[in-house]
Amino acid sequence: MSKHLGKASIKFLNKIYIIATASIVGPKEGEGPLSDYFDVVLEDMKAGETSWEKAESKIVKDTLELAVKKSGLNINNIDYVIAGDLLNQSTGSTFGVISLEVPFFGIYGACSNMGEGMSLGSILIDGDFAENILVGASSHFCTAERQFRFPLELGNQRPLTATWTVTGDGAVVLSQKGSKEFPHVSGITTGRIIEMGIKDQNNMGAAMAPAAVDTLLNHFKDFNRTPDYYDLIITGDLGYVGKKLVLKLMKSEGYDLSKNYSDCGIEIFDEKKQDTHSGGSGCACSAVTFSGYLYKKLLKKEINKLLFIPTGALLSPTSVLQGESIPGIAHAIVIENEV
Amino acid sequence: MSKHLGKASIKFLNKIYIIATASIVGPKEGEGPLSDYFDVVLEDMKAGETSWEKAESKIVKDTLELAVKKSGLNINNIDYVIAGDLLNQSTGSTFGVISLEVPFFGIYGACSNMGEGMSLGSILIDGDFAENILVGASSHFCTAERQFRFPLELGNQRPLTATWTVTGDGAVVLSQKGSKEFPHVSGITTGRIIEMGIKDQNNMGAAMAPAAVDTLLNHFKDFNRTPDYYDLIITGDLGYVGKKLVLKLMKSEGYDLSKNYSDCGIEIFDEKKQDTHSGGSGCACSAVTFSGYLYKKLLKKEINKLLFIPTGALLSPTSVLQGESIPGIAHAIVIENEV
Numbered sequence: 001m002s003k004h005l006g007k008a009s010i011k012f013l014n015k016i017y018i019i020a021t022a023s024i025v026g027p028k029e030g031e032g033p034l035s036d037y038f039d040v041v042l043e044d045m046k047a048g049e050t051s052w053e054k055a056e057s058k059i060v061k062d063t064l065e066l067a068v069k070k071s072g073l074n075i076n077n078i079d080y081v082i083a084g085d086l087l088n089q090s091t092g093s094t095f096g097v098i099s100l101e102v103p104f105f106g107i108y109g110a111c112s113n114m115g116e117g118m119s120l121g122s123i124l125i126d127g128d129f130a131e132n133i134l135v136g137a138s139s140h141f142c143t144a145e146r147q148f149r150f151p152l153e154l155g156n157q158r159p160l161t162a163t164w165t166v167t168g169d170g171a172v173v174l175s176q177k178g179s180k181e182f183p184h185v186s187g188i189t190t191g192r193i194i195e196m197g198i199k200d201q202n203n204m205g206a207a208m209a210p211a212a213v214d215t216l217l218n219h220f221k222d223f224n225r226t227p228d229y230y231d232l233i234i235t236g237d238l239g240y241v242g243k244k245l246v247l248k249l250m251k252s253e254g255y256d257l258s259k260n261y262s263d264c265g266i267e268i269f270d271e272k273k274q275d276t277h278s279g280g281s282g283c284a285c286s287a288v289t290f291s292g293y294l295y296k297k298l299l300k301k302e303i304n305k306l307l308f309i310p311t312g313a314l315l316s317p318t319s320v321l322q323g324e325s326i327p328g329i330a331h332a333i334v335i336e337n338e339v
Numbered sequence: 340m341s342k343h344l345g346k347a348s349i350k351f352l353n354k355i356y357i358i359a360t361a362s363i364v365g366p367k368e369g370e371g372p373l374s375d376y377f378d379v380v381l382e383d384m385k386a387g388e389t390s391w392e393k394a395e396s397k398i399v400k401d402t403l404e405l406a407v408k409k410s411g412l413n414i415n416n417i418d419y420v421i422a423g424d425l426l427n428q429s430t431g432s433t434f435g436v437i438s439l440e441v442p443f444f445g446i447y448g449a450c451s452n453m454g455e456g457m458s459l460g461s462i463l464i465d466g467d468f469a470e471n472i473l474v475g476a477s478s479h480f481c482t483a484e485r486q487f488r489f490p491l492e493l494g495n496q497r498p499l500t501a502t503w504t505v506t507g508d509g510a511v512v513l514s515q516k517g518s519k520e521f522p523h524v525s526g527i528t529t530g531r532i533i534e535m536g537i538k539d540q541n542n543m544g545a546a547m548a549p550a551a552v553d554t555l556l557n558h559f560k561d562f563n564r565t566p567d568y569y570d571l572i573i574t575g576d577l578g579y580v581g582k583k584l585v586l587k588l589m590k591s592e593g594y595d596l597s598k599n600y601s602d603c604g605i606e607i608f609d610e611k612k613q614d615t616h617s618g619g620s621g622c623a624c625s626a627v628t629f630s631g632y633l634y635k636k637l638l639k640k641e642i643n644k645l646l647f648i649p650t651g652a653l654l655s656p657t658s659v660l661q662g663e664s665i666p667g668i669a670h671a672i673v674i675e676n677e678v
Contacts, residue, residue, distance in 0.1 A: 109445045
């Protein structure tokens with residue numbers, strides 16, 4: 001008999017403790033409403049490096065090291081590192097992870113990376129394959145813009161459906177050993193790739209919303225739960241446009257999410273003051289919002305049952321140019337406090 | 340007490356049966372020495388599609404579906420699909436996997452993808468999180484050349500250290516249920532990212548060889564084995580240049596691999612007739628050599644103990660242009676017959 005639950009879920013037998021988190025963000029995120037929750041706010045986008053890509057790798061390295069330090073463990077206690085980013089061939093993670101010298105699983109789920117990483121990390125720990133796992137996900141506004149859209153120097157106008165790629169890295173240390181002081185992962189629902197014909201790469205919220213809905217529906221069915229089980233249900237980076245679609249689509253399926261649903265892309269920037277249009281996006285959007293903000297709310301027991309659903313848009317500039325639509329994926333993580 | 344062994348390994352408690360494999364390759368691979376072992380040899384590089392990228396996704400889809408069909412299972416019996424490729428944002432896998440509608444973990448370990456996927460799949464099954472897993476890895480000569488090197492139309496001369504990206508996809512179905520008829524995964528050693536200063540993207544063998552050596556050393560130490568435990572030790576895509584380096588570096592560490600070591604990049608093409616210089620490479624190199632050739636040797640009990648080590652070079656065109664060296668990674672899978 002498998003621990004697999006329903007169509008797409010796993011209910012863990014053991015508590016996978018989140019014993020530490022770390023978050024480093026860029027200047028713009030430091031001006032947003034969650035500023036005080038982040039460990040480090042960078043003063044410049046290059047983080048002292050000579051290119052944005054090198055900066056992203058530096059942020060990855062520093063965040064992962066900081067998470068280990070905050071956990072009280074030594075890097076030698078970490079059995080595996082799991083990390084991913086948006087750059088071609090995931091070089092943000094690669095060059096950030098080298099110096100750690102720990103067995104490494106590279107992942108790619110676009111901006112859902114934090115969800116995929118925490119899923120695989122929890123599986124490794126629950127199955128007794130590892131004692132401690134380090135998971136991180138990063139993105140950088142400048143590396144993402146020039147890779148996916150236009151050279152920044154062009155000063156292109158952004159449509160109102162566009163989101164703003166978050167600069168930063170969020171990391172968590174998952175552990176077999178913990179106490180009720182720490183929140184723990186109790187289950188996951190793994191996303192399927194969902195594609196509904198959206199072709200506008202400036203409307204990622206609409207492209208990813210159906211994937212979030214698919215995962216939410218599978219989750220509630222597999223766990224036999226309703227939305228009110230959770231204090232907060234929060235998707236990764238759907239922004240205002242995507243949130244609206246999720247609310248509507250879920251309502252048509254008979255689920256009312258109006259009371260306890262938000263999106264990390266909405267939480268991280270100030271809608272009126274920061275001019276980010278539909279909100280924040282990028283792997284770091286959900287990663288730093290969780291590692292910074294949500295984790296501290298969990299520690300303070302202000303949230304006790306959280307459904308965290310990083311969302312990803314699985315496009316490439318080439319796939320868009322070749323006329324493909326933009327598929328999405330969303331991985332749900334159940335994080336609870338022992339009460 | 341963790342199932343983790345030593346620094347980087349896991350010894351599985353259960354047998355993870357490889358109940359089926361499938362392989363689809365391009366025309367050039369069909370002219371090579373392993374031709375008869377592949378399920379399908381394509382007649383054209385576009386596989387009936389309008390672009391090379393669409394062709395790669397088509398090959399992914401067809402290979403994954405064929406593997407499920409050959410296993411006697413239905414796609415509904417597959418709990419997770421794990422897949423990866425070399426394209427920016429892994430679109431080869433994304434667009435190939437959509438129609439399967441199965442929970443999906445996307446991975447990125449460059450040409451080590453088949454090793455990473457089989458590792459994670461085996462973990463999911465051994466830990467009783469899944470009953471059946473579908474793992475695949477793909478690459479395509481034309482999509483890779485134009486993305487990593489030069490437009491094909493340029494007709495650039497390739498240096499003798501260069502390898503030839505294999506076109507194709509190799510897939511395996513891993514299962515909790517099987518019999519001694521089938522080979523099984525009994526352990527894994529997970530790679531660390533290793534970087535030794537190689538900056539020549541036309542010499543991937545040299546860039547990846549130190550990672551293969553690191554994994555081999557960890558493997559022999561963690562499992563307390565010597566090379567003669569195996570009938571065959573085979574790396575992913577080091578080619579002639581990389582194989583020579585592995586033999587030399589391992590010898591300097593006190594391990595003689597001269598009797599039972601080869602590389603998939605050497606097996607897949609004919610050195611004299613096919614003009615591929617240092618040999619084959621790409622995710623599909625190890626994936627189709629395993630799924631086609633090695634798996635059948637295992638079924639016939641011509642090989643009973645195999646150490647399969649897909650190798651990956653974690654570069655991107657941007658990282659190369661920014662003067663970064665090329666890091667490598669290698670994931671080892673122990674595949675054995677019950678005797």
